[in-house]
Amino acid sequence: QSALTQAPSASGAPGHRVTISCSGTNSNIGSNYVYWYQQLPGTAPKLLLYRNDQRPSGVPGRFSGSKSGTSASLAISGLRSEDEADYYCAGWDDSLRNWVFGGGTKLTVL
Amino acid sequence: QLQLQESGPALVKPLETLALTCAVSGGSISSSDSYWGWVRQPPGRGLEWIATVYYDGRTSYNPSLRSRATISVDTTTDHFSLRMRSMTAADTAVYFCGRMTTETFFDYWGQGRLVTVSS
Numbered sequence: 001q002s003a004l005t006q007a008p009s010a011s012g013a014p015g016h017r018v019t020i021s022c023s024g025t026n027s028n029i030g031s032n033y034v035y036w037y038q039q040l041p042g043t044a045p046k047l048l049l050y051r052n053d054q055r056p057s058g059v060p061g062r063f064s065g066s067k068s069g070t071s072a073s074l075a076i077s078g079l080r081s082e083d084e085a086d087y088y089c090a091g092w093d094d095s096l097r098n099w100v101f102g103g104g105t106k107l108t109v110l
Numbered sequence: 111q112l113q114l115q116e117s118g119p120a121l122v123k124p125l126e127t128l129a130l131t132c133a134v135s136g137g138s139i140s141s142s143d144s145y146w147g148w149v150r151q152p153p154g155r156g157l158e159w160i161a162t163v164y165y166d167g168r169t170s171y172n173p174s175l176r177s178r179a180t181i182s183v184d185t186t187t188d189h190f191s192l193r194m195r196s197m198t199a200a201d202t203a204v205y206f207c208g209r210m211t212t213e214t215f216f217d218y219w220g221q222g223r224l225v226t227v228s229s
Contacts, residue, residue: 049215
């Protein structure tokens, strides 16, 4: 069981907006930054967002992040077929003294 | 452009020790803002952080793996390594090496190395 909880799947039509949620506790999301990764099949994860809502250079503005309390969200607007991937949230957990990941959300572009 | 490349065995027997190495190029492993680490992913499953090391040898481990894992760094060759003892089938996974910084969790990743534990 992951310390961070994500829905196993999400979907959206091309051009539409989809939101992927990550739920945690006061010891992780509630008191530390959240990071988001995109993983295409057979490849290494790619950092999409760091420190809740910051995009590394090269990541399109279609990807945005937010955090409120013990939950965080990744929003993808203008969905494209190439966005079909697994998305993971991650962060530090003060109680577990451990970096933790969500279980991942598989995004399908309809 | 920073690049990382894992190397090591693809097959390990049960109860043996896994030894993986990550070669860092395009940047210095001794960079003061960088930490180096390992994450693994069992087939079809999620990601799990294993350990992180700083260039001066300071380490941090996943508490559930601390007793079996050892991470180390070699600043003379720009490599860092992971050893994991008493491997079992549950340790079968793709092992990724990567870089963290003072700003972010893993931002650069190796391509991954599938390690299968089987007799």
